[in-house]
Amino acid sequence: MTDASKSPNGELHEHSGGAGSGAGSDAGRTVLVGVLGGIISAAGYLVYTRLPDEQRDRLHRQVRGLLESRITELRQNFNI
DSSP states (O other), rough: OOEEEEOTSSOOOEESSTTTHHHHHHHHHHHHHHHHHHHHHHHHHHHTTSHHHHHHHHHHHHHHHHHHHHHHHHHHHOOO
């Protein structure tokens, strides 16, 4: 299905109403990305919960170190 519309200066533009058009496809992609993100997050959590305590502690230390370095970098950039 194709709709034709005129712009204010008189030019004719065609809009197709198919599945790959405009806002509909953007919304579909957004939902798909959200669902995939949820599945990946759930799988990551399941893996994390099965890690031995020492590996979890090591992971926590690595994440804390990364965050501290990033915060330090941001503070230096913004002169806080």
